[in-house]
Amino acid sequence: MTMTAEIPGQVPWWKEPTRDQWMAWIAAWLGWTLDAFDFTIFLLIMVPISETFHVPLIEVTAVFTITLWLRLVGAVGSGWLADRIGRKAPLMISILWYSVANLCAGLSPTFALLFLFRALLGIGMGAEWPAGAALAMESWPARSRGLMSGVLQGSWSIGFLLSSAAYGLLYDKIGWRGLLILGVLPALAVVWIRIYVKEPKVWVENRRIQREQKQEFRAPLFDIFRKRVLGNTVMACLWMASSFVIYYSVYGMFATHLQKDLHLAAGMVAMPIALANLVAFLASGAWGYVADVFGRRWAMIIPAAIGACITPLYLFSDSYPMVAGAFIVQGVFLGAIYGQNPSYLTERFPTEVRATASGFCYHQGAIWAGFTGPLLTYFAVGQPLGFAVPMLIATTGAAIMFVITLLYSPETKGKELVSEITLLQPAE
Template sequence: MEAVRLFKSLDHDQRNTFLACFLGWTLDAFDFFLLTFVIVPMAHDFGTSVADLGYAITITLAMRPVGAFIFGLLGDLFGRRILLMIDIVFYSLMELLTAFSPSYTWLLIFRALYGVGMGGEWGLGASLAMESLPADARGLFSGILQQGYMFGYLFGALVYGIVFPLFGWRALFVVGTLPALLVIYIRVKVPESPVWLRQTSTIISSSRIRSATTVRNFWTSLGNILKRHWLLFIYVILLMTAFNAMSHGTQDMYQTFLGEQRGLSVQAKSVIGIIYAVGAICGGILVGHLSQKFGRRR
């Protein structure tokens, strides 16, 4: 089987890198989706409406591009690995602060900052993973990597069904700090992106990185890339905008719909969430496999 062959072709470092990036994205999504399961009880505790509490989701998503730009820029300058560790610690801290939000205003602040971290994780993790994998394995593993998002939803549904009935919504966000432990694994097992190391090696002289040259080269390279591929760049942005609009437009308030409009219990909502996630995971892996066989564009 092709998938098994590709997995066996990876060396130890490549497997560790992919696993770390997959878990980073999974746990990032897990932290995000926890909020979508408990909008109603949170709105009740903060004395606000469900619609107003929904702004906590909106502000998180709005800040993702900010985080993607900041951490993406820093990742190009200083390396994917170290910035990924910083990002995971940052969004885990924001998740913990969410658990202890004293008011609705503070909740919005913490979720906005969490959005910055969430935006940074995908770019750093995907870059590190894809730059570390052999070219013939990227199609399949890109599909698997993306499904970390739905694995996060699956874990969120599972933890919601177990933790929320016993300890309430704040305990969910305490559990959401567990991704910080992933940093230990990255620190010990994951090497820096070989692509980034090759790029930075061109500006190393006498065992010292010339920071001014690094910055100039970065902006020059970025400008050249945009000049050559500006149409593709715009297309990818519009494509991902459409995908995210469909995704978040349907799933983020789905659990609220199941509880408020359909009157389902916590356990029933949890089971439906798990089934929903499993279907998405299977679809993502299938499409990734097909892209490996027929090409990304087709």
């Protein structure tokens, strides 16, 4: 049984990684956390954007739908580059891309231009994850990979917390444009990554073997649909699709629900979202420890099942303490089911196609999530309770699919990542 706890003669888990391994993980952490800030700030300002440009709210929700859909474009492109030239360069390109796109969106004089630049931001968002996840997980020791995967993926909540804090503290002073313009700051992280981060050894050796044996994988996206890995690819896609729908049913429209249905001020909207994200970050690390002890799947199945039962508590109450308290508690469960995304996707696919496979399976889920905002808004218009019923149905249905898919998926706890060309070896 692989554990992050110490056993006699074994160094503490946090001393096992080398300086280069820590640097690789920190680079991925920076890219993901800042990516989260740039994306989630938009979820908090859809209503004022609608009012500024005098467009229906459903048209504004379509902005983040297109942003989510274009993530798949960035993910596939970045994954291909990461498998061909290394994990580091695509990570830097992606951070620059989404930072500049957010700046341009903040300066846009028309809704059409804002729509364009936020859509383009989606390409940079999608490009960050496959490169960053592969960089971090390939570099990290197997013993504590689940834990650090949880902390890494959970840091999306840190980015959301930062955007919530910025909204609550700065919106009245700098408005929605100023909040978007703040999104250019992540570009500074590229300098640090360029200087201090190295490519994972397992990828470097794998590329050497490909060149030496003249067996290079020039189209890795097609390789993940080979017969021997097709089932794994399909199940990974279903898992990620359901998890994306859960996230955007729980978090994506919650601020709009509080603004439109409960008519709450900025500070009262920001508080539960910020605290729920802080709790989700801490819980992602805790469930990551569970993943290293009991397995990747159970560290996701258990919180998903519990979280589905918590959902009605914050959607069907007129009491602000109940709404805020239950939503914050949800951070421990449905807010933390994503912690094993980096480790589990990394461990399910071989080195030669890993970034492409991870990027595609992860971000095709964003296509389904892209329908969530407009559909929930469409059905909310005709509901006496507004967003409550549509959000409950979407969350519960997706949670059931999430659990079923993982029950039929492979367990990868403790898997050692190898540099050999696995796809050309006979199936076991």
